[in-house]
């Protein structure tokens with residue numbers, strides 16, 4: 533047989549047997565190209581091992597968008613966000629989004645806002661932190677013996693540890709205490725000194741979905757400054773809450789209505805309802821963002837101000853955000869977020885009624901429900917529940933709380949658009965069955981009679 537006819541035979545087999553050959557390069561490039569269809573099918577099949585996005589209650593990140601959003605985003609896949617000169621319309625759309633958010637978060641002058649899109653909240657937090665650090669440096673001068681620090685709760689998201697390590701700022705992580713599972717004004721104040729570049733307030737905590745008391749922290753810092761102490765700005769990490777509070781808690785003072793708030797970030801790909809990755813960073817005004825951080829690049833003949841860690845980035849997510857703003861409007865966002873909060877409340881009520889659990893958060897801030905086992909539960913724990921739910925396809929993570937509540941292990945359900953009341957009821961049924969099975973395995977001698985009425 534000639535090499536040629538052998539290749540033809542291979543082609544025939546590939547056409548007949550769906551992904552039947554191990555064609556995926558695992559450690560080095562394959563020798564020959566594959567037909568596009570074969571490559572597509574093999575990788576698609578491989579990806580089927582990923583869990584179901586809808587049953588993934590671990591993530592805050594958007595997992596479904598409407599077909600029109602997908603179409604629009606696919607059309608912008610090839611646009612580089614940074615080529616503002618080449619894609620002036622995409623650049624303008626980014627500016628419209630910045631204005632919309634500046635307005636939602638009550639910036640002083642939302643028609644002339646200071647802000648940008650990013651790849652996610654992590655980048656936005658880095659930019660917010662850098663602005664704080666540079667403002668502090670400008671204030672204290674070049675005394676290099678002074679080491680900057682940042683005050684934040686031990687519940688802060690990992691991106692803040694990264695910021696502190698990458699940009700050489702001492703993280704002052706305020707430990708949790710008792711039922712206080714996030715930062716409060718009193719504890720924050722104990723960690724602030726004249727080298728504090730800022731306090732990060734989180735709306736809300738990834739650990740339990742609770743809002744940190746931004747207004748109280750601001751007023752405590754106001755008093756500190758008024759009494760001759762250091763004048764410390766706040767950055768609000770509103771990765772999730774930036775798209776919840778404006779719609780569901782309009783009276784909550786957490787944003788630029790508080791003069792002490794210098795900057796805010798949010799993740800467009802969380803409750804902004806866009807696929808990853810898009811985030812936003814907005815500053816109170818021009819003064820809050822030191823000019824030396826903004827680069828003016830002469831690029832393809834235009835003057836392009838940029839403040840970003842990355843250079844090239846796809847334009848599709850920003851367009852996806854603008855689609856959502858256009859599609860939903862204020863009332864649409866309010867409706868979607870309220871429905872999600874309602875599902876969270878319903879879950880909290882039903883799980884709270886199970887004697888085996890104690891509720892820690894009921895989804896009335898971020899639509900996040902966290903709970904732990906009751907004191908009298910023995911022989912199984914939240915980690916076993918997490919594994920049990922996995923068998924039914926649900927991804928509900930179990931983890932221990934940060935310093936000083938490492939003793940507290942919890943389960944967390946993040947409610948997102950798409951978790952219907954129907955699915956939520958199934959989840960409670962599966963949870964009930966899981967704990968009954970665990971209790972039975974842990975105490976085989978006990979007579980258990982429940983709704984299902986099984987006996988030994």
Ligand SMILES: *Cc1c(COP(=O)(O)O)cnc(C)c1O
Pocket residue numbers: 592651652653654655657689691734735736737738769770771772799811
């Ligand atoms: C998710 C999250 C982040 C990181 O956001 P990404 O968009 O995933 O980079 C930062 N802070 C908080 C509070 C978060 O919830």
